[in-house]
Amino acid sequence: MGIKAYGQLGAISEISFGAKLKWSIADKLIFSKWREALGGRVKGIITGAAPCSVKIMRLFNAASIPILEGYGLTETSPTLTVNTLEMDGIMLGTTGPLLDGIEILIDTNVGDYNEDEGEILAHGPNVMIGYFKKPEINAQVFCMINGKKWFRTGDIGKLIQEPTGREFLKITDRKKELLKTSGGKYVAPAPIENRVKEDFLIEQMMVIGDRQKFVSALILPAEEALRNYCTKKGLSCANLNEMIKHKKSQKRYQKIIDKYNPEFSHVEEIKKFRLIASPWLPLHEDGAEAELTPTLKLKRRVIREKYKAEIAKMYIDSAVPS
Numbered sequence: 392m393g394i395k396a397y398g399q400l401g402a403i404s405e406i407s408f409g410a411k412l413k414w415s416i417a418d419k420l421i422f423s424k425w426r427e428a429l430g431g432r433v434k435g436i437i438t439g440a441a442p443c444s445v446k447i448m449r450l451f452n453a454a455s456i457p458i459l460e461g462y463g464l465t466e467t468s469p470t471l472t473v474n475t476l477e478m479d480g481i482m483l484g485t486t487g488p489l490l491d492g493i494e495i496l497i498d499t500n501v502g503d504y505n506e507d508e509g510e511i512l513a514h515g516p517n518v519m520i521g522y523f524k525k526p527e528i529n530a531q532v533f534c535m536i537n538g539k540k541w542f543r544t545g546d547i548g549k550l551i552q553e554p555t556g557r558e559f560l561k562i563t564d565r566k567k568e569l570l571k572t573s574g575g576k577y578v579a580p581a582p583i584e585n586r587v588k589e590d591f592l593i594e595q596m597m598v599i600g601d602r603q604k605f606v607s608a609l610i611l612p613a614e615e616a617l618r619n620y621c622t623k624k625g626l627s628c629a630n631l632n633e634m635i636k637h638k639k640s641q642k643r644y645q646k647i648i649d650k651y652n653p654e655f656s657h658v659e660e661i662k663k664f665r666l667i668a669s670p671w672l673p674l675h676e677d678g679a680e681a682e683l684t685p686t687l688k689l690k691r692r693v694i695r696e697k698y699k700a701e702i703a704k705m706y707i708d709s710a711v712p713s
Contacts, residue, residue, distance in 0.1 A: 414453065422454035435459050435476055440686040442562065442581065445484045446589045452483075462486035462562060464544060466532075468517040471495065472560045485551060485559040492516055495560060496541060497549055504577070507549045510566055512541040547579065568691065570601040576658045578606055583659060584689075587651045592616050592643065595671050597694050598661070599702055605662040607705045609698055610644060611671055635666035663705040667698065 435457040461473030474487035499509035521529040564579035580598035594613040600606035671682035
């Protein structure tokens with residue numbers, strides 16, 4: 392199997408002899424076993440519902456198991472955009488180019504968004520006629536622009552044009568999940584969460600800051616990775632709850648935050664965080680309300696309520712951390 396090193400725009404990159412040698416060794420010892428475990432005939436894997444880490448996609452692409460991210464809703468039957476195996480059909484970090492016959496409009500008029508971003512509106516033969524006997528809701532989710540009926544997806548995004556002229560859709564957040572700080576600044580939590588979660592020590596994370604002076608976060612550590620770290624540092628710990636209380640563990644996670652904060656604007660930087668020991672699950676055997684949806688999206692309301700005491704402690708001091 393040949394080497395397929397996909398770049399940001401999908402083109403196969405030229406790699407050095409040393410990189411080829413390393414890839415060949417990794418392919419023989421690791422990647423070939425991955426392909427065999429998946430049946431040996433996988434041409435590509437399509438993913439949706441939630442953002443996939445670019446870091447993970449690069450890794451699987453290197454293993455000749457392309458991960459192709461797509462986007463759509465039940466109301467759009469369901470696909471609007473999807474990355475493909477064509478040379479100009481993949482751009483990591485996006486949900487791909489539009490399907491034939493579908494139009495996308497980025498509405499920047501209603502809301503306070505970053506440059507080139509807005510609510511994603513869809514038009515095409517796959518878009519539903521409307522919700523059955525719910526005229527009030529239909530009036531909210533449909534709008535007329537330039538004589539066309541557009542469906543409001545509730546997602547925020549932008550169109551990115553590659554050198555060939557092909558446009559790719561990038562999802563940046565959910566409209567209803569935008570945070571508004573007490574200073575009136577809007578913050579999209581999902582891009583921050585997805586970026587910081589690329590660190591192997593973080594399992595889950597939720598950004599907080601609505602009507603607050605600064606942005607903070609609840610972090611659920613990756614237990615096995617943190618256990619290995621504690622063992623390496625000679626820290627005695629019986630469970631995750633004990634691990635997160637160690638000062639060295641706290642400092643390690645602060646180092647992670649310090650690493651990623653410069654990638655965000657000042658208002659988006661995480662000023663404080665709390666480590667959480669209880670796992671976030673889509674289903675609890677004891678009947679407790681789940682923190683995740685079946686597709687592993689955060690149930691933000693549930694998490695905020697469950698950890699309201701921890702959140703309150705982060706904002707006791709009214710001063711904004713430097």
